[in-house]
Amino acid sequence: MKTSNDNPSKILISACLLGHAVRYDGKDKLLCHPAIERWNEEGRLVTICPEMAGGMAVPRPPAEIENGASGLDVLEGRARVIEITGGDVTAQFVAGARKALAFAQDNGCRYALLIDGSPSCGSVAVYDGSFSGRKHAGNGVTAALFA
Numbered sequence: 001m002k003t004s005n006d007n008p009s010k011i012l013i014s015a016c017l018l019g020h021a022v023r024y025d026g027k028d029k030l031l032c033h034p035a036i037e038r039w040n041e042e043g044r045l046v047t048i049c050p051e052m053a054g055g056m057a058v059p060r061p062p063a064e065i066e067n068g069a070s071g072l073d074v075l076e077g078r079a080r081v082i083e084i085t086g087g088d089v090t091a092q093f094v095a096g097a098r099k100a101l102a103f104a105q106d107n108g109c110r111y112a113l114l115i116d117g118s119p120s121c122g123s124v125a126v127y128d129g130s131f132s133g134r135k136h137a138g139n140g141v142t143a144a145l146f147a
Ligand code: SF4
Pocket: 014, 015, 016, 017, 022, 023, 024, 048, 049, 050, 051, 052, 115, 118, 120, 121, 122
């Protein structure tokens, strides 16, 4: 008889958490945890960087969601994602979020493990758009689309 353990659920994970050097500064954000190692060995992890999927390069200028807004505001057209250099990268962030969701669905993911603080992957808090290091409660564009 087939049990749930024969076909464990897939988990989407932010690529930088798994050690991929895809962040804006060209670095990773490797998270070493026994559960992640086990899931990786079991082949359960599905990896994507939404910002790269949306066409952003590595490295790239840091970007934040403007005016203390969050990912849902971006998805619904009430806020933009702006680079520290002034560039409007809203379209790339929204495109990356949509690609990440489609990728998760295509791979049968039922869960997502996303790094916090990112204007894409942030799941609990994001920076407030002032590039001063201040965060507020909210999520990034990809996390909002996944919610
Ligand atoms: S978009 Fe997500 S996966 Fe890509 S670098 Fe930012 S936090 Fe990591």
